[in-house]
Amino acid sequence: MAPSTESESRKLLGRLRDTMAEDAAGQARLDKITHLTADSMGSEVCSIYLFRDPVTLELCASQGLNAEAVHQTRMKLGEGLVGRVAKSGKLVNTANAPAERGFRYMPETGEEIYSSFLGIPIQRLGEKLGVLVVQSKEAREFSEDEVYALEVVAMVLAEMAELGAFVGEGAALKKRHTQAVLFRGATGQEGTAMGQAWLHEPRVVVTNLVTDDPETERKRLQDAVDQLRVSVDELVAGASGDQDQVDVLEAYRMFANSKGWLKRMEEDIDLGLSAEAAVEKEQSQARARMAQVTDGYLRERLHDLDDLSNRLLRILTGQGKETGAQMPDNPILIARNIGPGELLEYGRSLKGVVLEEGSVGSHAAIVARALAIPLVIHAERVTNEALNGDLVLVDGDQGIVHLRPDDTVVSAFRDKMAMQAKAMERYSVLRDKPCITADNRHVHLHMNAGLMADLPSLESSGAEGVGLFRTELQFLVRNQMPRRMELASLYARVLDAAQDKRVVFRTLDIGSDKVLPYMKPQEEPNPALGWRAIRVALDRPGVMRMQLQALFRAANGRPLSIMFPFIAQYEEYARARAEVDTVMAREKRLGHAVPSKLEIGCMLETPSLAFASDRFFREVEFLSIGGNDLKQFFFAADRENERVRRRYDSLNTSFLTFLENIVKRCEATGTALSFCGEDAGRPVEALCLAAIGIRTLSMRPASIGPVKALLMRYSLTEVRDVIEEAKLRGEQSVRQAVMEYLRDSS
Ligand code: PEP
Numbered sequence: 001m002a003p004s005t006e007s008e009s010r011k012l013l014g015r016l017r018d019t020m021a022e023d024a025a026g027q028a029r030l031d032k033i034t035h036l037t038a039d040s041m042g043s044e045v046c047s048i049y050l051f052r053d054p055v056t057l058e059l060c061a062s063q064g065l066n067a068e069a070v071h072q073t074r075m076k077l078g079e080g081l082v083g084r085v086a087k088s089g090k091l092v093n094t095a096n097a098p099a100e101r102g103f104r105y106m107p108e109t110g111e112e113i114y115s116s117f118l119g120i121p122i123q124r125l126g127e128k129l130g131v132l133v134v135q136s137k138e139a140r141e142f143s144e145d146e147v148y149a150l151e152v153v154a155m156v157l158a159e160m161a162e163l164g165a166f167v168g169e170g171a172a173l174k175k176r177h178t179q180a181v182l183f184r185g186a187t188g189q190e191g192t193a194m195g196q197a198w199l200h201e202p203r204v205v206v207t208n209l210v211t212d213d214p215e216t217e218r219k220r221l222q223d224a225v226d227q228l229r230v231s232v233d234e235l236v237a238g239a240s241g242d243q244d245q246v247d248v249l250e251a252y253r254m255f256a257n258s259k260g261w262l263k264r265m266e267e268d269i270d271l272g273l274s275a276e277a278a279v280e281k282e283q284s285q286a287r288a289r290m291a292q293v294t295d296g297y298l299r300e301r302l303h304d305l306d307d308l309s310n311r312l313l314r315i316l317t318g319q320g321k322e323t324g325a326q327m328p329d330n331p332i333l334i335a336r337n338i339g340p341g342e343l344l345e346y347g348r349s350l351k352g353v354v355l356e357e358g359s360v361g362s363h364a365a366i367v368a369r370a371l372a373i374p375l376v377i378h379a380e381r382v383t384n385e386a387l388n389g390d391l392v393l394v395d396g397d398q399g400i401v402h403l404r405p406d407d408t409v410v411s412a413f414r415d416k417m418a419m420q421a422k423a424m425e426r427y428s429v430l431r432d433k434p435c436i437t438a439d440n441r442h443v444h445l446h447m448n449a450g451l452m453a454d455l456p457s458l459e460s461s462g463a464e465g466v467g468l469f470r471t472e473l474q475f476l477v478r479n480q481m482p483r484r485m486e487l488a489s490l491y492a493r494v495l496d497a498a499q500d501k502r503v504v505f506r507t508l509d510i511g512s513d514k515v516l517p518y519m520k521p522q523e524e525p526n527p528a529l530g531w532r533a534i535r536v537a538l539d540r541p542g543v544m545r546m547q548l549q550a551l552f553r554a555a556n557g558r559p560l561s562i563m564f565p566f567i568a569q570y571e572e573y574a575r576a577r578a579e580v581d582t583v584m585a586r587e588k589r590l591g592h593a594v595p596s597k598l599e600i601g602c603m604l605e606t607p608s609l610a611f612a613s614d615r616f617f618r619e620v621e622f623l624s625i626g627g628n629d630l631k632q633f634f635f636a637a638d639r640e641n642e643r644v645r646r647r648y649d650s651l652n653t654s655f656l657t658f659l660e661n662i663v664k665r666c667e668a669t670g671t672a673l674s675f676c677g678e679d680a681g682r683p684v685e686a687l688c689l690a691a692i693g694i695r696t697l698s699m700r701p702a703s704i705g706p707v708k709a710l711l712m713r714y715s716l717t718e719v720r721d722v723i724e725e726a727k728l729r730g731e732q733s734v735r736q737a738v739m740e741y742l743r744d745s746s
């Protein structure tokens, strides 16, 4: 008697619910479930296999197979039919199991007499938990209805496992969310942090999985979907002109109105699932598909469906974002992804951030960098694993996250953090000392900033000034273009906080990876080589003019330094400078104070600018090498592509020779030169840059101490000799030679 009828299926699910309610051990529940399922399916065998570790499945309960095989029979992921189901996440339904590809006979189970086999993955929100199997002697394929019914059972099992219904002895029945897990992601922002998990999107817990009253559940689902549609319509109506956002919301609307989606959920309800369990079943299946889809666009759409399912679950369960949980004292934010505005709202209260997605150049990463919060990206599935309050160690340097680590890991991590803290103490002694090298050269150390919140670091780091103030953050975190007066007051506060230290404001550097939420994104084949920074500013001068006016007003008669990003040829600089002259003339006309001293500089981020005419070098007041971009164009290696971004050493002799030529040209024309890419904040790189003649370096505030400590110990003349000798020997990079020199002379 297969549960091909809805009432049969509901009866089975009702019994499963009863086993959940009974006060029984996990093993007893599993045994009962296999018995009930085999009975309901009319098959001789029903077995449940669960993972005991990420690659090994264990037979945990069986009706029909030899009892001695339970907890003895194990197979690797991909091994045999059960392993195949687990690995692929896809069911296997066959009338003749022994003839099936990959079949492996397990003699201890006594399964040789069973011909037909139906294996269904037990998975929850993309996570593989095990396999549910039914087998029978009769050689027949299971019907579509039977398969569907068993899928529903597998879903309920997954939820029961999540709720801790099968906890018992042995590794396969261990309690979930209690084990140590290591996530290997990528560095978004360096630094280490220890704290407690805080989920950005609290997990929705579904406790009522099964229903006897499909009518009511259908109605609940329909009402929730109606509510969802209204809220999506409101979102679409309120969307800004940003095409990307509109596209996402339109995709939401499409899913919300999708008859197929609703129909599948209604069918799940008819088979006995509650409305929320039906939503979660479809969500789990979408996640499983997501894992197999490589097409970026399709993945995005599946993500949209996932978001929508979460919204629907919140409506149905009434579990909003506010769960009443208290944010821990040392929160490590865990999220699939997060927008820059949301991250800024958390601000410095966060000790660390761990994202499943994200990229090095994403807005969230830019904000994390500005806030100096360690960030690990690409920590796959961390939102599924972590629970609020779990201990988390974030190693932003290595791109590693330890969730619920054991004591030995914690103590090693503590040692590492203590060593870093000690080093910081040593650096603080140097804070007010100028950075004078052993051969008596002064290297000027400035800091990079992008937020008002960065300015206190000017004092605490001992920076001589702000060598790069990235102005794009104020544009990125808003939903609309900031107004001139808003910007003027922010820039004025920055100048006030800096007192008489110099602040170099870089005009808006958008495009490429930095797309403003309220500007129409451009479909560009190579955004890094596309319409970005000064190119946008010159083609649409309104924003740059507004920003220049804001800077003039903020300076209000004080000295002002302005820098243009991404200048590739003289004419771009000349046109940008002409804009400044126009604004200056207008300010004078309007009777506003003009800066007591005005310096105009350019970022040198494209190799072409290094070969610009002497006229350019003489006219421009200062140049700052944007090593992040310059290096990516020099080596033709995308700074955001994990595969290539670390491939070429910044101490590569070709690159250093190229930088030396820029130094020579600046010396010959009397142009002030600095370096403000990430390499300026890496002590050994900073030492080499200073040795080849770049005497002003701008970096993250936290890097000033370590850089100063190293530079003060060594002679730039000697380092330069080491570099020259390595070049003469034809070495590809001077790193090894410099490291040996540092070791030998310490
Ligand atoms: C650079 O390119 O080195 C730089 C400092 O600018 P950004 O990192 O903001 O592109």
Ligand code: MG
Residues within 6 Å of the ligand: 605, 626, 628, 629
């Ligand atoms: Mg740049």
